[in-house]
Amino acid sequence: MQTAKMTRIKFPQQRLFLNYVMQKLQLNLVQLAKSARLNYELLKKQHQERLFFEESDFLRLCKLGKIKPSSLEIERLEDNWGKILGGKRGMKVMRLKYANRLKYWAEKGGRS
DSSP states (O other), X not given: OOOOOOOEEEOTTHHHHHHHHHHHHTOOHHHHHHHTTOOHHHHHHHHTTSSOEEHHHXXXXXXXXXXXXXXXXXXXXXXXXXXXXXXXXXXXXXXXXXXXXXXXXXXXXXXX
């Protein structure tokens, strides 16, 4: 089973963008999350500019706010953006922690 690619959208005016959409729809952040069917905590972090938008969420908000995405200066980041380093670290930890079990798991097909 393949997972869908999630392109991230990066642009410097995330907070202004969300404020504009909220003002245009006359909603607060909680109401916007409900009407756009988005996770409130995720939307809050995006409003604080701590996280970037997933492309599908960004497009949904543009549609609600009647904004053309092409009118904004955005940067598309690859679907694996921000994940590579953590994945390498995680695998290194797993190899160190379970070094004596790796051969056994490989022979059994991953089962204990």
